[in-house]
Structure formats: structure tokens, C-alpha cells
Amino acid sequence: MSSIKPRGKVPKEASVDEIIEIKTLIRHPMHSGRMKDADGKTVPRQIINAFNVKFNGKEIFKMKLEPSISTNPYIAFPFKVKETGTFEFEWIDDNGEKYTMSKNMEVI
Amino acid sequence: MKLTKMKKISRRNAIHLLSVLAGSMFVSSISFSQTNQVLKRIDEITKGLGAEESDIYLDLPEIAENGNQVQINFEIDSPMTETNYIKQVHVLADGNPAPNVATFSFTPEMGSCAATTRMRLSKTQNVYLLAENSDGQFSMTKAKVKVTIGGCGG
Numbered sequence: 001m002s003s004i005k006p007r008g009k010v011p012k013e014a015s016v017d018e019i020i021e022i023k024t025l026i027r028h029p030m031h032s033g034r035m036k037d038a039d040g041k042t043v044p045r046q047i048i049n050a051f052n053v054k055f056n057g058k059e060i061f062k063m064k065l066e067p068s069i070s071t072n073p074y075i076a077f078p079f080k081v082k083e084t085g086t087f088e089f090e091w092i093d094d095n096g097e098k099y100t101m102s103k104n105m106e107v108i
Numbered sequence: 109m110k111l112t113k114m115k116k117i118s119r120r121n122a123i124h125l126l127s128v129l130a131g132s133m134f135v136s137s138i139s140f141s142q143t144n145q146v147l148k149r150i151d152e153i154t155k156g157l158g159a160e161e162s163d164i165y166l167d168l169p170e171i172a173e174n175g176n177q178v179q180i181n182f183e184i185d186s187p188m189t190e191t192n193y194i195k196q197v198h199v200l201a202d203g204n205p206a207p208n209v210a211t212f213s214f215t216p217e218m219g220s221c222a223a224t225t226r227m228r229l230s231k232t233q234n235v236y237l238l239a240e241n242s243d244g245q246f247s248m249t250k251a252k253v254k255v256t257i258g259g260c261g262g
Binding site: 019032058060061064068069070073076077078080 | 201206210211217218220
């Protein structure tokens, strides 16, 4: 599972009351459970089923993903800047594994 | 002899006709039940309240060349304060094997209600966006996307 790599883009600096856009992408096959491999066998379902974002420990954004979400799920969302802090991103796999990433942002 | 042959053909024709008829009925019942599934799902989410159609900004391509990666972007006008904000947004599609695509949960901290992601569409279909306000009101919008090459495999 080393091929699964989360990536994110958060501005390093922002001013108070600014609405910034946070972009994330995780490399994941998102097997919907309907695809067939080269031998004609159905590939079992394995997707990222949840995405959670916390800022300074407080939950700010959540997304529930279904098999209809594309391979390498891309998610972008806004956030209103109030203070300096750390974003914590978490992706939850069907197999129970969690992929995490954190990004710092500074108020100027 | 001739008569039996004729009989055979007509029976075959009859069976063929029947199977075509059954097939078309089957196909139409599938598409019907899928639209129904979305409406049922909306009913489930809104707990029978229903949703009013409103002008939510929903950006979807009119024609998607590749159904595997269809970008969806929406923005809902909301003050996003502690007392009045969009709590949840459901994305539903009526032509996919399952109606649910994604559910977003927003908080007032975000300051604005918007999101972007990419979804799979198996064929030409309607995409529904159902938003739940913190006061329990629902609003929705839909858009039709023409898909040239379907996603979802198969």
C-alpha cells in the first residue's frame, strides 16, 4: 500500500477572514467492485470511503465517498481563515487503513 | 410438411418478438427504477419533506467525453453562521449502479459552502444535488450530463 500517497495544497500564509481553497488528492485505485481485471475476474471493492479534515483539532469538513467517485479522488473545499494552525487530513480505506497528512498555515 | 414448417417459423417469430418485448420492458423498468431510486433516496434523506428546486450553482460539463473523470463543482449561497449554514450536501446520480455519489458535511468554520470533486458516470444521466440547511430545510438542483464513454467499468 506504499503506492497510496496523499497530497494537498494549502496556502502557507493567509490573512484573517480570507477564504482560502484547500485542494487534496490521494493516489488510490478506488475499485468500485464492478470492474474486471485482464482475466475477467471481478476486482473486489476497495475504495476510500471517508475523508475528514480537522483544523487545530476541530472538525471542519467531512466527506463520505461512494464507489461512484473517480480513481485518485480529488477534493477541494473552502475555509475561512481565523488563526494560525494546522490542518489534519485523514482518508479512510475500506480495508480499515488510514492515510493522514498535516499542513501548517500561518496568519500574517 | 409445408404447414409444419410455416408453423415453426411463426412460432420462432413469436418467441423472438416476445423476447424483444420482454427485453425492452426490462430495460425500461431498469431506467425507471433508477430514477425512482434517486427520488426514493431523496425522500429518505428529507424524511418525506421533499426538497424545493432552487438555483444552486452546479458546474458540470454538458458533455463528458470520459465518464471516468467528471468534475463536479458546486457553490451554495449561505451565510454560513452558527445558526444558519448548509449542513450537508448529497450528490446523487440516476444512471449509475448505485444512486449515491458523495455526501459532504459542512461546518460554519468554512465560511462558504462549496466543494469540488471528480465522479464516475456510467452513461448519460441526471446528477442531483440535495442540500440540507441547519434549520432542516432542503433544496435541490439537477443537471443532465451526456456521457460519451461510460465510467464504472463493464
